[in-house]
Amino acid sequence: MGDVAGDMNALAAALTAAEGGDRAAAADLFTMLYAELHRLARRQLNANPAGLSISATTLLHEAYLDIRGRTAVFPDHGRFFAYAARAMRGLIIDHLRERKALKRGGEFHLTSLDTNASESVPQEQELVPLGEAIDELAAVAPALAELVDLKFFCGFSFIEIAQMRGVSERTVQRDWSKARLYLDRALRG
Amino acid sequence: MAVIEKALWQAVSPLLDELLDADESRRDARLGQIRATDPTLANELGALLARQGTVETQQFLEGSALDATGAATLAGRNIGSYTLERPLGAGGMGSVWLARRSDGHFEGHAAVKFLNLALLARGAGRFRREGSVLARLAHPNIARLLDAGLLAGQPYLVLEYIDGEPIDRWCDTHALGVRARLRLFVEVLGAVTHAHNNLILHRDLKPSNILICLYDGQPIPKVIDFGLAKAMHQPLTEHTLYTAHGAMIGTPLYMSPEQAEINNLDVDTRTDIYALGVILYELLTGTTPLETQRFKAAAWHEMLRLIKDEEPPRPSTRLSSGAVLPSVAAQRRLEPVKLTKLVRGELDWIVMKCLEKDRGRRYETANGLARDLGRYLHDEPVEACPPSTGYRLRKFVRKHRAGLVTTGLQELDARLLKTHLATGERLLGTDRVSSIVIGLDDTARTQEVGDALALRLRSASSEPLVLTDWRARAPFYGQVRALYSGVFWFLGGIVFVLVCLATSNTLLMSVMERVREFGTLLAIGTGRGQVALMVVLEALWLGVVGALVGDARYPPLRRESITLVLAISVIEHIGRDNGIYLRGERGPCDADGDYTSIRALAALLVPGGRLLVTVPFGRSEDHGWFVQYDLARLKNLVAASNLGVAEVEFFRYRDAWEGPLPPHALGDCSYGRGAVAASGLACLALVRERGPLVSLRRRLAAWKTPFPI
Numbered sequence: 001m002g003d004v005a006g007d008m009n010a011l012a013a014a015l016t017a018a019e020g021g022d023r024a025a026a027a028d029l030f031t032m033l034y035a036e037l038h039r040l041a042r043r044q045l046n047a048n049p050a051g052l053s054i055s056a057t058t059l060l061h062e063a064y065l066d067i068r069g070r071t072a073v074f075p076d077h078g079r080f081f082a083y084a085a086r087a088m089r090g091l092i093i094d095h096l097r098e099r100k101a102l103k104r105g106g107e108f109h110l111t112s113l114d115t116n117a118s119e120s121v122p123q124e125q126e127l128v129p130l131g132e133a134i135d136e137l138a139a140v141a142p143a144l145a146e147l148v149d150l151k152f153f154c155g156f157s158f159i160e161i162a163q164m165r166g167v168s169e170r171t172v173q174r175d176w177s178k179a180r181l182y183l184d185r186a187l188r189g
Numbered sequence: 190m191a192v193i194e195k196a197l198w199q200a201v202s203p204l205l206d207e208l209l210d211a212d213e214s215r216r217d218a219r220l221g222q223i224r225a226t227d228p229t230l231a232n233e234l235g236a237l238l239a240r241q242g243t244v245e246t247q248q249f250l251e252g253s254a255l256d257a258t259g260a261a262t263l264a265g266r267n268i269g270s271y272t273l274e275r276p277l278g279a280g281g282m283g284s285v286w287l288a289r290r291s292d293g294h295f296e297g298h299a300a301v302k303f304l305n306l307a308l309l310a311r312g313a314g315r316f317r318r319e320g321s322v323l324a325r326l327a328h329p330n331i332a333r334l335l336d337a338g339l340l341a342g343q344p345y346l347v348l349e350y351i352d353g354e355p356i357d358r359w360c361d362t363h364a365l366g367v368r369a370r371l372r373l374f375v376e377v378l379g380a381v382t383h384a385h386n387n388l389i390l391h392r393d394l395k396p397s398n399i400l401i402c403l404y405d406g407q408p409i410p411k412v413i414d415f416g417l418a419k420a421m422h423q424p425l426t427e428h429t430l431y432t433a434h435g436a437m438i439g440t441p442l443y444m445s446p447e448q449a450e451i452n453n454l455d456v457d458t459r460t461d462i463y464a465l466g467v468i469l470y471e472l473l474t475g476t477t478p479l480e481t482q483r484f485k486a487a488a489w490h491e492m493l494r495l496i497k498d499e500e501p502p503r504p505s506t507r508l509s510s511g512a513v514l515p516s517v518a519a520q521r522r523l524e525p526v527k528l529t530k531l532v533r534g535e536l537d538w539i540v541m542k543c544l545e546k547d548r549g550r551r552y553e554t555a556n557g558l559a560r561d562l563g564r565y566l567h568d569e570p571v572e573a574c575p576p577s578t579g580y581r582l583r584k585f586v587r588k589h590r591a592g593l594v595t596t597g598l599q600e601l602d603a604r605l606l607k608t609h610l611a612t613g614e615r616l617l618g619t620d621r622v623s624s625i626v627i628g629l630d631d632t633a634r635t636q637e638v639g640d641a642l643a644l645r646l647r648s649a650s651s652e653p654l655v656l657t658d659w660r661a662r663a664p665f666y667g668q669v670r671a672l673y674s675g676v677f678w679f680l681g682g683i684v685f686v687l688v689c690l691a692t693s694n695t696l697l698m699s700v701m702e703r704v705r706e707f708g709t710l711l712a713i714g715t716g717r718g719q720v721a722l723m724v725v726l727e728a729l730w731l732g733v734v735g736a737l738v739g740d741a742r743y744p745p746l747r748r749e750s751i752t753l754v755l756a757i758s759v760i761e762h763i764g765r766d767n768g769i770y771l772r773g774e775r776g777p778c779d780a781d782g783d784y785t786s787i788r789a790l791a792a793l794l795v796p797g798g799r800l801l802v803t804v805p806f807g808r809s810e811d812h813g814w815f816v817q818y819d820l821a822r823l824k825n826l827v828a829a830s831n832l833g834v835a836e837v838e839f840f841r842y843r844d845a846w847e848g849p850l851p852p853h854a855l856g857d858c859s860y861g862r863g864a865v866a867a868s869g870l871a872c873l874a875l876v877r878e879r880g881p882l883v884s885l886r887r888r889l890a891a892w893k894t895p896f897p898i
């Protein structure tokens with residue numbers, strides 16, 4: 001673990017390289033954001049051992065404010081979310097695996113803000129292959145994969161994503177349909 | 190190994206956009222079409238689309254991965270003297286729980302609101318201070334703040350729990366008559382006045398924040414979430430940091446124009462008045478001034494533009510034009526006609542006074558609005574009145590301060606179109622162009638342009654609407670589609686393309702509808718593009734008339750963003766055809782009236798407006814005379830109006846007369862602020878042929894041979 005300034009420099013370097021198409025750097029960036037989200041989630045947990053839940057969106061907002069407070073690595077939150085949503089997916093999937101292993105314990109809780117939970121809550125064992133399918137989708141259509149991360153893993157609504165991207169809600173919905181078709185195809189053959 | 194390779198997906202993706210929106214028969218037809226040229230692609234599409242049904246019914250990915258993480262529940266936790274029972278709802282601001290008083294002193298419920306940490310930019314200290322301010326509010330129509338605090342760093346508010354229904358829904362389900370609605374609304378105004386007297390703004394007034402509950406069988410409105418937006422230090426428009434990633438607190442439908450100003454933190458009581466106006470509008474008409482549907486389709490910046498620029502129709506106009514009038518009227522226990530009649534006039538004025546874009550023209554206080562509604566209820570003359578014609582005219586002219594650009598596209602090809610669009614963009618600013626009118630009357634040219642531009646923008650995110658008057662020229666459709674996708678590509682924005690092959694009253698009305706919907710207009714005329722000019726001029730003229738007589742069927746073209754690019758060779762056609770296209774059977778033309786519409790247009794411009802005239806020339810020696818004649822007439826016109834001439838463009842026909850340019854062809858072009866510029870391919874050809882523009886300009890100065898008319 002380096003010092004904070006060093007971390008931030010590394011983050012900035014990884015971001016630049018990743019935007020230039022460097023895959024290894026993209027993986028580094030992802031790891032760093034993952035660590036940041038994980039750290040914040042832990043901090044929440046420590047502040048509140050009884051397990052007050054934290055929402056994924058709140059966690060992302062916090063991570064953004066936190067990173068932004070230290071450095072201007074990400075010029076805007078849209079770009080930040082584009083990367084961080086991917087990290088959030090990893091965090092959630094890992095979290096589920098871990099929880100499966102531990103049953104319950106001192107782990108943190110992630111929730112979606114939207115309490116209108118759908119009837120078809122995904123099964124934990126489905127999430128790992130889903131993660132792989134999304135990685136595959138990312139190679140084919142990065143924007144669609146990012147949309148799935150934002151919507152499904154981070155709990156953002158269509159309108160929020162539309163604002164983030166500066167497009168209409170209808171456009172986001174159409175992309176969403178396409179992403180679902182692709183993933184359905186990938187997962188269910 | 191991806192299930193669909195990237196290259197294939199790039200072909201599949203735009204077609205999916207198209208097919209997902211199509212109905213079944215169109216979809217099959219289109220698939221068949223694709224199959225004919227590319228069976229693999231068609232199979233791929235078919236296989237994907239076949240999944241749509243199961244994906245929908247099984248709600249594939251409908252929920253959230255987060256639901257699977259087994260959200261820790263807060264139920265049973267104690268907060269102060271309250272015990273949390275169940276979640277009531279959640280949103281970008283945080284979540285709300287129902288709580289029960291648990292210290293044994295009192296029975297009863299409260300709502301506990303947990304605020305999203307990320308929104309508390311200024312930290313919890315500020316939040317607490319604001320909380321204590323809110324605690325000062327004590328009014329029977331305001332939900333009380335009972336307590337506020339921090340739970341493990343998480344701020345929360347304890348609020349009086351209101352088990353009620355939003356005011357709009359309650360009024361509808363109880364089929365409340367108009368007067369009863371107004372009386373209820375006046376009570377709401379009492380609450381807002383109380384808060385304003387305590388220097389607290391609501392900033393997020395909307396029906397869901399005004400709940401109706403019954404006490405002793407009497408409906409009592411309760412305003413909730415007072416001042417929360419402030420307590421959160423969440424200026425509604427500071428979306429550069431917050432709202433754009435989903436923490437938007439203000440509902441855009443109720444957002445005032447000043448709130449829609451980016452980084453404008455200056456809001457006051459009149460901001461709440463605006464939102465109250467929207468609610469009153471809704472209580473009367475069942476719809477919001479700016480329609481929900483349009484907001485859904487609009488990107489964020491477009492939404493803000495609508496809020497700032499769009500003049501909503503009066504409530505009575507909305508009622509009379511709405512398809513849902515019978516049900517809206519029934520919910521108000523009135524015949525449709527009677528409802529419209531009841532709302533027309535004073536109620537219209539009162540509502541519109543609240544909705545003024547310029548807040549200086551709104552009611553100063555909620556109390557002022559309440560008093561005016563009271564006057565209405567007591568059949569006394571109200572303070573609000575329709576603005577005077579003079580005021581409206583001044584306002585109209587000010588709003589339409591604009592450049593006017595006319596360019597001629599005698600030959601529309603892709604590069605020429607691009608050049609003209611660039612001119613339009615330069616004058617307008619790209620973001621202002623949201624509509625395009627293309628006048629076409631030459632199918633061969635369309636084909637050419639369509640071919641050149643095809644395929645550019647299959648993935649355009651908003652599909653332009655094509656209106657035609659082509660009368661059974663069905664084969665033309667495909668070309669037109671290609672054309673507008675090309676245009677979309679150029680502008681990269683929300684584009685509305687209108688293809689007119691001929692004018693008709695029906696078409697004109699359609700244009701007006703589109704204009705009302707989309708606002709900005711960029712007109713490109715092609716070929717004998719007077720069609721576009723016609724349409725736009727008439728639209729403008731009708732807009733003037735409509736604004737003056739208050740007839741919403743003829744909405745004014747809006748705002749300063751209506752810099753018009755009238756792409757047409759006005760001069761040639763008006764001159765050569767002796768004004769025939771602007772005269773005669775259609776529209777408000779006077780007896781000798783070929784220029785009537787241009788005068789109307791001119792009336793929209795304040796001095797200093799820009800006119801860019803494109804002068805086509807060189808078709809024949811004769812033609813030079815026409816040009817000169819036209820220029821002279823135009824000069825007279827310009828002198829008679831307040832038009833300023835900023836630029837005169839020259840270009841030469843492709844099939845131009847090859848002889849030397851007759852001196853008189855350029856005539857007297859030096860009126861206005863006449864900087865001469867050239868654009869378009871034809872012009873480039875001219876420049877190549879005749880030397881650089883400088884010399885052209887010099888020659889212009891030398892060739893002053895006024896032509897008397």
